[in-house]
Amino acid sequence: MTACRTLRGMPWRPWEDVLALVELAAPSACAGCGRAGLRWCPACAADLAGTAPRTWTPTPRPPGFPPTWAGPAYEGAVRAAVVAWKDGGRADLTGTVLAPVLRDVLAAALAASPDHRAAVARGSPVALVPAPSARRSTRQRGEHRVRSLAAAAVRGAGPLRVVDVLELSRRVADQAGLGAAQRRRNLQGAVRVRPRGTPAVAGLPCVLVDDVVTTGATLSECARALTVARSGPVVAVTVAATARRSRPSQAAAPAPAGRLSVPRRAD
Numbered sequence: 001m002t003a004c005r006t007l008r009g010m011p012w013r014p015w016e017d018v019l020a021l022v023e024l025a026a027p028s029a030c031a032g033c034g035r036a037g038l039r040w041c042p043a044c045a046a047d048l049a050g051t052a053p054r055t056w057t058p059t060p061r062p063p064g065f066p067p068t069w070a071g072p073a074y075e076g077a078v079r080a081a082v083v084a085w086k087d088g089g090r091a092d093l094t095g096t097v098l099a100p101v102l103r104d105v106l107a108a109a110l111a112a113s114p115d116h117r118a119a120v121a122r123g124s125p126v127a128l129v130p131a132p133s134a135r136r137s138t139r140q141r142g143e144h145r146v147r148s149l150a151a152a153a154v155r156g157a158g159p160l161r162v163v164d165v166l167e168l169s170r171r172v173a174d175q176a177g178l179g180a181a182q183r184r185r186n187l188q189g190a191v192r193v194r195p196r197g198t199p200a201v202a203g204l205p206c207v208l209v210d211d212v213v214t215t216g217a218t219l220s221e222c223a224r225a226l227t228v229a230r231s232g233p234v235v236a237v238t239v240a241a242t243a244r245r246s247r248p249s250q251a252a253a254p255a256p257a258g259r260l261s262v263p264r265r266a267d
């Protein structure tokens with residue numbers, strides 16, 4: 001037990017220690033524009049914060065695509081930051097840069113969905129369900145990054161619970177580079193709720209979480225899997241939306257800045 005703690009009694013997080021060492025050894029650069037100095041510069045921060053959360057519908061709309069809210073367009077500094085966060089060793093962006101954006105998108109989604117809003121107002125659980133990650137990606141990244149993002153976005157926010165129950169039931173090809181129809185075929189029937197995970201979502205309003213919505217194939221397949229597990233109504237939130245393949249269908253209600261407007265649970 002003592003081996004897992006530092007002398008100051010803080011939990012030992014080897015991954016964070018490794019990142020800190022890497023940062024000391026390498027010069028810092030902005031994850032959005034690459035400029036030397038700050039690891040996330042004010043100009044890129046303005047890019048990320050410049051778009052109010054909105055509903056997004058891909059064109060064409062895949063069958064079963066859930067009502068989805070997203071942050072800014074997936075381009076420029078936003079795209080660079082998400083890529084760096086996912087596969088460029090910039091896990092530090094989770095809490096400081098991406099979680100605040102997701103938190104605002106989530107607040108807008110909860111406000112706009114009557115079922116979710118009512119559950120939050122009652123203090124009943126709402127399941128925040130990360131899109132599944134391939135085992136190999138999770139291993140390479142050292143964590144399920146979208147799950148960490150979801151957890152960072154709702155830290156301390158009452159009835160919202162991160163429920164990591166979705167998994168891939170078979171191997172799927174990398175979605176990058178596939179068209180809309182190919183992505184749909186690639187994922188069809190490939191996502192399921194883990195057998196022991198069903199009670200965690202049955203009857204509950206669910207919010208799917210992913211980093212980016214592109215063709216909507218992933219969110220549609222995840223929503224199908226939740227419905228099979230007899231979840232309550234499903235909506236989805238993402239940090240960003242691919243601009244070329246999506247169109248904003250309505251502006252969401254203004255989201256409260258920086259905090260979720262949900263009551264905290266007594267426990």
Ligand SMILES: [Zn+2]
Binds near residue numbers: 030045077
């Ligand atoms: Zn920058």
